[in-house]
Amino acid sequence: MFRAQLRRQAFGRLPNVYSPSRLSQYAGVTTSALIIRIKDATIYKDVLDQDKASPLFNNVNFTLSGKNEHWAIIARNSSLRTDFLQMLHGRYLCTPPDARTYPQFTARQIPLQQAIGYIGFDAERDGLGGTAVKGAYMSQRYEAHREVTDWSLLNYLEGNTDLNALEKPADSLDTQLLAKIVKSLDLEPLLQLPVSNLSNGQTRRARIAKALLAKPELLLLNAPFMGMDPVSQLKISSFLQEMANVSLPKIILAIRPEEDIPPWITHILHINPKTAEIIQGTTAHIYRSIPRLAYLSGPFVGVDLPTLMTMKCNLNSLLPRSLARRQHDTEVSRDYLPALHDPLPPGPPLVEMHGVKVSYNVTDNVDKKTVLGDWSESVEGTKREGLWWNVHRGERWGVFGPNGSGKTTLLSLITSDHPQTYGLPIKLFGRSRIPSPGELGISIFELQSRIGHSSPEVHTYFPKQLSIRRVLESAWADTPLSKPRLTHQNDVRIGAFLRWFAPELSPTKTSELQKIAETPLRGNWRRSGEMRRKLEHLNIVSNDIDWADSTTFRDLSFSSQRVLLFLRALVNSPDLVILDEAFSGMDKEVRDKCLLFLSQGEKMIFKPHGKTLNGNTRYSKSLQADNDMVNFGGLEDRQALLTISHDKEDIPGCIRQWICLPEPGEGKSARTGTLPGPLELHPESWRKIWKLPPRPEMPTIGRPGRGQYPRRKNYKQAGNE
Numbered sequence: 261m262f263r264a265q266l267r268r269q270a271f272g273r274l275p276n277v278y279s280p281s282r283l284s285q286y287a288g289v290t291t292s293a294l295i296i297r298i299k300d301a302t303i304y305k306d307v308l309d310q311d312k313a314s315p316l317f318n319n320v321n322f323t324l325s326g327k328n329e330h331w332a333i334i335a336r337n338s339s340l341r342t343d344f345l346q347m348l349h350g351r352y353l354c355t356p357p358d359a360r361t362y363p364q365f366t367a368r369q370i371p372l373q374q375a376i377g378y379i380g381f382d383a384e385r386d387g388l389g390g391t392a393v394k395g396a397y398m399s400q401r402y403e404a405h406r407e408v409t410d411w412s413l414l415n416y417l418e419g420n421t422d423l424n425a426l427e428k429p430a431d432s433l434d435t436q437l438l439a440k441i442v443k444s445l446d447l448e449p450l451l452q453l454p455v456s457n458l459s460n461g462q463t464r465r466a467r468i469a470k471a472l473l474a475k476p477e478l479l480l481l482n483a484p485f486m487g488m489d490p491v492s493q494l495k496i497s498s499f500l501q502e503m504a505n506v507s508l509p510k511i512i513l514a515i516r517p518e519e520d521i522p523p524w525i526t527h528i529l530h531i532n533p534k535t536a537e538i539i540q541g542t543t544a545h546i547y548r549s550i551p552r553l554a555y556l557s558g559p560f561v562g563v564d565l566p567t568l569m570t571m572k573c574n575l576n577s578l579l580p581r582s583l584a585r586r587q588h589d590t591e592v593s594r595d596y597l598p599a600l601h602d603p604l605p606p607g608p609p610l611v612e613m614h615g616v617k618v619s620y621n622v623t624d625n626v627d628k629k630t631v632l633g634d635w636s637e638s639v640e641g642t643k644r645e646g647l648w649w650n651v652h653r654g655e656r657w658g659v660f661g662p663n664g665s666g667k668t669t670l671l672s673l674i675t676s677d678h679p680q681t682y683g684l685p686i687k688l689f690g691r692s693r694i695p696s697p698g699e700l701g702i703s704i705f706e707l708q709s710r711i712g713h714s715s716p717e718v719h720t721y722f723p724k725q726l727s728i729r730r731v732l733e734s735a736w737a738d739t740p741l742s743k744p745r746l747t748h749q750n751d752v753r754i755g756a757f758l759r760w761f762a763p764e765l766s767p768t769k770t771s772e773l774q775k776i777a778e779t780p781l782r783g784n785w786r787r788s789g790e791m792r793r794k795l796e797h798l799n800i801v802s803n804d805i806d807w808a809d810s811t812t813f814r815d816l817s818f819s820s821q822r823v824l825l826f827l828r829a830l831v832n833s834p835d836l837v838i839l840d841e842a843f844s845g846m847d848k849e850v851r852d853k854c855l856l857f858l859s860q861g862e863k864m865i866f867k868p869h870g871k872t873l874n875g876n877t878r879y880s881k882s883l884q885a886d887n888d889m890v891n892f893g894g895l896e897d898r899q900a901l902l903t904i905s906h907d908k909e910d911i912p913g914c915i916r917q918w919i920c921l922p923e924p925g926e927g928k929s930a931r932t933g934t935l936p937g938p939l940e941l942h943p944e945s946w947r948k949i950w951k952l953p954p955r956p957e958m959p960t961i962g963r964p965g966r967g968q969y970p971r972r973k974n975y976k977q978a979g980n981e
């Protein structure tokens with residue numbers, strides 16, 4: 261009776277999904293012991309939205325107690341995850357105002373800004389924020405020369421990033437904590453390095469360290485594992501668990517549904533991407549409510565369906581029928597490639613590296629650091645120093661390796677952003693950078709016209725004031741800001757790209773093409789003369805894509821900016837396409853659309869709600885394909901592709917060759933291999949690339965079903981007690 265009363269007092273109405281375990285969990289917890297208490301709240305982005313009655317979240321109920329509970333916020337859409345964490349952080353308008361309270365912080369009079377820390381890696385920009393200085397131009401990252409404002413990582417962590425830093429007393433720094441964090445996050449060897457030289461993964465670790473050093477009571481981490489190699493992911497996850505276990509600080513993670521949910525997470529809050537409806541409870545409870553989540557990111561992640569089927573587990577109750585059927589029937593990848601798919605025969609070499617070694621501070625024996633090629637390998641039977649690697653036309657490479665192993669450095673040698681490209685034994689498109697007797701060197705302008713490149717670095721330094729159309733046009737220019745050399749064909753190609761991606765790029769999120777596709781015409785309308793005329797008319801008049809002139813790169817969301825840079829890398833059909841973390845930060849559906857476009861161009865469309873009886877019915881020929889008006893048909897055989905990603909979901913299905921760089925300082929050489937088909941349909945290959953141990957036995961979810969435990973007799977026979 262008393263318990264029921266208390267429950268009513270603390271929560272009012274019950275949360276959207278309520279589990280008995282959750283009920284008992286809060287019985288006995290007084291309101292003042294709660295860290296966050298949100299009850300029947302409606303959240304608006306700003307006051308104006310309130311007038312328009314378009315809330316971000318409706319009827320939010322959420323409680324974070326001081327108990328040993330660890331929450332993960334899961335949503336497919338990056339902006340939903342960010343908005344929810346920001347809402348927990350005290351941002352946005354809450355109605356009624358007292359529906360969102362922070363009882364513990366209020367009782368102890370700790371200001372919210374001090375009590376709650378937030379770091380976002382997802383839709384927010386990389387880099388170390390305003391507290392540190394990133395290079396002013398892309399190649400500055402790879403230079404050995406240091407400016408006075410090139411703060412070291414130690415300066416950054418200690419907060420000494422003012423020019424008169426020495427005049428500031430280093431009072432509040434907890435040196436013990438600093439030492440512990442630096443050790444646990446493997447930052448020790450990087451402490452004296454300028455922050456602008458850190459790799460993406462190293463930068464992320466540095467940001468986590470900085471946030472922990474501020475000693476918040478609660479730390480909100482948005483997509484902390486994005487861009488981290490699988491080994492670092494595990495290390496950081498167990499370090500966060502260690503901190504969270506003692507509530508120093510308490511941690512809430514926001515992750516994507518396809519990411520592994522760390523095993524120490526006890527509670528999940530899932531946000532529906534379409535309706536923003538919230539479902540929450542213990543992990544076991546959520547896996548039972550949303551079996552798809554258990555399959556995608558829970559204990560079954562990475563286990564292919566046939567293996568799952570053979571496991572002693574009541575899968576029927578776990579997997580929704582449609583998913584089971586789809587996984588079973590489909591024999592094509594997301595980008596419409598068959599499960600077994602031979603690589604293309606290699607053409608002439610585009611990139612030749614004959615013993616490449618990248619070192620910094622070579623004149624200083626103490627500070628000398630080799631970041632790539634610090635090994636010897638067997639080349640045609642002879643031991644040779646450095647990296648020996650060729651990329652041929654028709655090849656599709658995945659470039660892998662732990663954070664800091666030199667992947668971006670390797671690609672920067674190819675794009676020539678790295679100053680050492682000139683002195684190293686590298687040939688690009690058959691020529692060296694510097695002229696040799698009887699041979700002209702390849703110019704930077706020729707390189708730029710033959711390489712399409714999208715990466716977090718390109719994103720950071722790209723001029724944001726350009727219109728969407730100008731961004732695509734700049735693929736035919738010497739630099740993003742110089743005048744492009746355009747022909748009528750280029751214009752038609754740009755129009756085709758803009759139309760295909762109008763739902764992602766235009767302010768109205770609609771596409772004229774879609775409207776035409778839905779126009780009812782008589783007879784075999786998709787292939788009628790009338791349809792063709794309509795499509796041709798679009799190309800001539802082009803007023804359906806006027807928005808591309810009036811909308812700038814800056815106006816787009818982070819995910820759409822990434823889409824635009826991906827399209828820029830493809831639009832002029834360069835000989836070599838380099839996609840370095842090009843899909844990170846994109847929403848899942850958008851990323852899959854980009855992958856399909858890379859492989860099939862305008863030929864195929866994906867219908868998320870198509871019939872699932874036969875996997876192929878989800879894909880159908882496009883209007884353009886039906887009317888022989890495909891302008892871009894995906895990556896061509898004469899092109900080569902290089903992709904970098906730590907996320908297996910971001911690897912294009914066409915990748916057949918892979919190279920994995922060793923851990924820096926390991927002395928081992930790079931490993932190479934091939935894939936039998938799309939990585940998505942060969943999940944075991946991912947473990948092979950990363951040399952990961954076999955997956956542990958699948959844990960039991962919820963109450964064990966029949967046959968999940970060995971019979972008592974066999975159990976004893978096996979020598980167990």
Ligand SMILES: Nc1ncnc2c1ncn2[C@@H]1O[C@H](COP(=O)(O)OP(=O)(O)OP(=O)(O)O)[C@@H](O)[C@H]1O
Nearest residue numbers: 403457459460461620631663664665666667668669
């Ligand atoms: N100017 C420099 N001086 C010394 N070391 C540098 C310099 N520039 C880069 N590095 C180091 O080179 C190494 C390789 O960096 P790179 O960005 O190529 O790694 P990566 O494999 O792409 O990592 P990530 O997966 O984290 O993006 C890193 O350890 C980085 O700190």
